[in-house]
Amino acid sequence: MAEVKVQSTLEGSPLGQITKRRLTLRGLLLQLRAFIALILLYVFFALLSNAFVTQSNQVILAKQVAINAVLGIGMTFVILTGGIDLSVGSIVGLTGMVAGMLIHKGLILTPLDRVIYFNVWIIALIAIAVGMLVGLLNGILVTRFRVAPFIATLGTLYMARGLALLSNNGATFPNLIGKPELGNTGFPELGRGTLLGLPYSIWIMIGLALIAIFITGKTPFGRQVYAIGGNVRAAQLSGVRVKTVTMLTYVISGFCAAIVGLIISSQLVASHPATGDGFELNAIAAVVLGGTSLAGGRGTILGTIVGAFVVGVLRNGMVIEGVSSFWQMIITGGVIVLAVIIDQVQQRIQERSAA
C-alpha cells in the first residue's frame, strides 16, 4: 500500500518510474475491501454490545483468530500453487497428541527396554517435525504420484486423524504439566504466557505472517509459487523446479498446522485426539475471504490474515450477541459466498480496464 500513485494519462513515462505501482481510488477501495469490511464489522459489533469491546473478549478474539490465521498462512501457500490441503485439521490433532504422549509417556524404545523423556523444546521440535512429515507426504503424493491435491490430502486427513486416535486409544492426554524430575515441565507456558500484554499465540501469528509476507513477496521461492499457480507449464519451461516448490508448500502448511497443534494443546494443557476437526475448512474460508483464488496464482498473505479476522470477529460477535449457532453457520456461509462474488466482480472490472 506504500506506493499509491493516481493513474496519469501521460504516455511513455520515463524508465525510472515504470516500476511504480499505480492504483486508482476505486481500485484501492476494491483492493482494501476485506479490510474495510473488517472495520465495519468491528464497529457494528462494538456499537451493538459493550461486552464485545472488553479487553478480555478482545484477547479471546485474538487467540481464536491467531489459530485460524496461522493455518491460513500455510494454506495460502498451497492454494497459490493451485492445490488444497485438507489435512491441516488432522495434523493439528496429531501433533498435539505427539506432544502429549512425549510428555506423559516419553519415547518408548521397546527393543532397548528404555524410555526417553525430552525437555519441552525438543518435544515441540519433534511435534513440528511430525507435522512437516505429513506435509511432505502430501507433497510427495501430489507431485511424484500425481494424486489430485484434494484426494491426496483427504487421504492424509483420515490417516493423521487415525494416528492421533491410535496414539492413546482415543483417549485424551490430560494435564500436560510434566514432571520436574523428568525435566519436561513448562509446556503450558506457550498457551498461558504473554509478551507486552499479548498472548504468545498472537506474537507467533504476527511473526509467521511477516515471514510469509517476506517469502511470498521477496524470495525466488515465493515468485515461483505464484508462477506455478498461474501457469504450471510456463513455469516449468522457465526452469522453475515445479515439483520441489509445490512439495515445499505442503511442508509449510504441515509446519503451520503443527504450530497450531502445539498452541492449542498448550492452551488447554491437554491434548485431545479430536482437536482440529474441521479446522481446514475455517482456514480455507479465511484464505478465500482474503481474496486468494482457489485456481491459484493470485492472492496474498495479508489478505488471509484479514480474512481470518473477518471470520473471527463475525463468529465472536455473534456469540456475544447470543445468535444461535445454527444462524451463525448460515451467516458465515453467506459471507464467504458473498466475498467470492465480490471478488469475481473485481476481476471482471480489472480485466475490462486491462483490455
Added chain:
Amino acid sequence: MSAPAATPEQVRTFDDVILRAEQVSKVYPGTVALDKVDFNVYRGKVNVLVGENGAGKSTLMKILAGVQQPTEGHLILEGEPIQPKSPREAEEMGIGIIYQELNLFPNLSVAENIFMAHELTAGGAVIHHGQQEERTRALLARLEQPISPKTLIQYLRIGQQQIVEIAKALALEVKILIMDEPTSALSTAEVEVLVRVIDELTASGVSIIYISHKLEELMQIGDYITVLRDGRKIAEAPMAEVDLPWIIERMVGRDTAASYRPPQHAVERELLRVEDITLPKYGGGFLLDHVSFTLRAGEVLGIYGLMGAGRTELFECLMGLHPMARGDVWLGGKKLEGQIDKRIKQGIMLIPEDRQREGLIPELSVADNMLLASLRNYLRGPYLSRAKEEAAINRLVRELAIKVSNVQNLISSLSGGNQQKVVVAKTLLTSPQVLLMDEPTRGIDVGAKEEIFDIMRKLAAQGLGVIFVSTELKEIMAMADRILVMSKGVITRELNRAEATQQALVEASAIGHELVRKDGSGNGGG
C-alpha cells in the same frame, strides 16, 4: 515513400454488401479500441482485414460475432439492423467465427468438439454419436486431414487443432464466416487445402472475413481488403488494385522496405552438437528418428517442416523435457544433462511455440514474467533486491524496445508482439549461449516481427547460437544462415543459405508425406 498513383479508396463496385458495420466505436476505460469504423463485407467474397496488433481487428470481429457490443454505431445485415448480444445470437443470424486462440476442449473428442452445444440428438435428448462422427469424418475429409473423429483434442498438434476449429465453423453452415488468423499454425500444404475450402465456400455464396498477418497469403486469397490502424479504418480497396507495398504502407504508416536484410556475421566455432536424438512415439515408431546436427556460435539455424515433422519435439528433447528421449547433446564441449532447470543454467533456453499456454503467466505482471527464469540473479542475501530487478527490467525494456506503460501491469494488457518480447527478455535474462525459438513470430504483426528478427540478428552477432523453427518459407529463407528440413522425425535435407530455394524446402519437407496426401484426396472426393 512513393504514394500509389490511383487512390483506390473510392470503391467502385457492383458487388453486393451483405454485412456492413457503420461508424462502429468501442471504448474501453482508458483506450479507444475502435474509432468510428466502417467495414463492408461483400457477399460471396473473401474480405480481408489487416492491421498491426492493437489496430482493432479482433475487437471488430468480436463485435460482428456478438462476443462484444459496440459502444456506438450499428451493424446492418442484408439491409436490416442487427444487434447480436451473444455468439449464439450471431450464429443464428448466420455469422460464425474461428477465433485466433484455440477454443477447444482437450478432454473431448474431435466430433464432440465440433458439435459442442449443437449436438445432433435423437429425440432432442440423447447425443447421436454415430451421426456426429460421420459428419465429422466428412468435414475432416473436406479439409484433407485424416484424423479420427474419436481422437481426443489433447492428442492433436496445434496445427491439427486449428483444423478442427475450422471444421467446427464449417459445421455451422453460416452465411458469413470470420477467420481470425486461421493459418498461423498451418503448414504450406494445409494452407493450400484451406484455400481450396475457402474457394468452395465463396462459390456457394458464403462470405468470408479473413484476418492474417501473412500478407502474401492474403493477397492470393482476398477479393477485398480493409486496413485498420490504431482503431481507425485507413483504407478499403479491391485486392486487384493494390500491391504489397501499398498494404504495408497503410498498415504500418512508415516505409518498411528495409526489412529482411540479409544477416552477415562471422560463423565461428562449434557451439552445440546434437547426436542421435531419438524419441519413440506412443504406439510404435519414432517422433524423432536419430536426429544429429551441429550449431556454430553466431549462427542462425532455421528448421523448416510441416506439422508433425518433429520440430517442437526436437526442441523439447534438447531442453530435457522428454524422459523417454535418447541421444546426446553437447554444449560448448560439455554434455547437457538433467532436468530443464539444470540445462537452462548450462546455457540453453527455449522460447515456446504457444505464448499463451507455455510462455506467459497471465496472473503475473510484466515484470514478474520477465524475471521468472532468472530470479537467482537478483538475490541480495536471501531476498530479491528491487534495485537489481529494476536494473534488469529497464535494460531489457530498452534493449528490446518493449512498449509498456508500467511493468507492474498484468502481462495480458500488452499486445501480442510486446508479450513475445517479454518472453524473449525472460529468456535472455538467463544468459543463454544457445537460443531455441519455436515459431517466434506466430501471431504478431509485421512491425513486431521485424523487431524480433532484428533481435535474433543482434544475438547471433554477439556470438549466440540461434535455432528457430518457422512455417513461413520467406522467413526461414531470409533469416537462416543454414536450413534443416525435417519430415516425420527425420532431417531430410540440409541447405546453405545460397542453395536454399522455396521449391527445395517444400520438396524436402514433403518426404514421407505422400501417403497422407493420397488418403486425403481419396476421401475428399466422396
